[in-house]
Amino acid sequence: MTVSVLIADDQAMVRAGFSMVINSQSDMEVVAEASDGVEAVALSRKLMPDVVLMDIRMPKQDGLTATKILSESAAAPRIVVVTTYDTDEYVYEALRNGATGFLLKDSGPNLLLEAIRAAADGQSLVSPSVTVRLLEHVTQSKRRTADWEKAGLTERELDVAEKVARGRTNGEIAADLFLALSTVKTHLESIRTKLGVRNRVEIAAWAWEHGLVGGDR
Incomplete structure (x- = not known):
């Protein structure tokens, strides 16, 4: 198509x-x-x-x-x-x-x-250069919910969420984690469903809030 x-x-x-x-x-x-x-x-x-x-x-x-x-x-x-x-x-x-x-x-x-x-x-x-700046605004807006804490992401999905929070594109995530691009897209869709979020900016906000980027995991 x-x-x-x-x-x-x-x-x-x-x-x-x-x-x-x-x-x-x-x-x-x-x-x-x-x-x-x-x-x-x-x-x-x-x-x-x-x-x-x-x-x-x-x-x-x-x-x-x-x-x-x-x-x-x-x-x-x-x-x-x-x-x-x-x-x-x-x-x-x-x-x-x-x-x-x-x-x-x-x-x-x-x-x-x-x-x-x-x-x-x-x-x-x-754009990755915009994403990181958005994170502070999104996290300070207190959009986090109890459901996010019970998301149940797999270890690989946590890896993908961390990469999103660092501003990586789908292609870069695939290369970093040695995954097929289609697999990255599947993980992203699963993450969005489990977290109940709309886009990768909100995935990144969740990752920052839960310490994935800071190395607390």
Whole structure:
């Protein structure tokens, strides 16, 4: 199955660069490009892409507003915010508005492609450089529940959760633990189910709260 992607960014050079990277893959293709939020919403509703790469600062309508509008629609695409700006306010609002992932434009082509595949697969990916900063906010918000303490993760799932907390991508986790990429995805899905969390940011928060990163295990 080919993953259809819509790119929304007000810079033509950025759109061209993303398109070249995406269209070089056999399992995905760019179906449209938008230069502002209004156009992104209209094209998404018309073409129904699997994944939308959404910039934040765009004319007519910003990407955060466009993300909220699309996420509230019946057939919402998976949205990955890709931006130069990584301020906490932008990150939190993007995730609150329904974004599946949050990447910085300098994250590199490999992480971009992994984020697209993760989004299409119903998973979440947040840029590792952003993830660690988010942890303090998430852990201080006291979202921890008694169920997390009774999660019953296996030893290998604890290993994977620790790697997520350290900002590792799925590919890096697979290499670090000598696992197949598909096995890592299976472990992540199991962890999300057992912890009752939505994405890898909350998995990372759980790992930090329970001492997996600090070496208390």
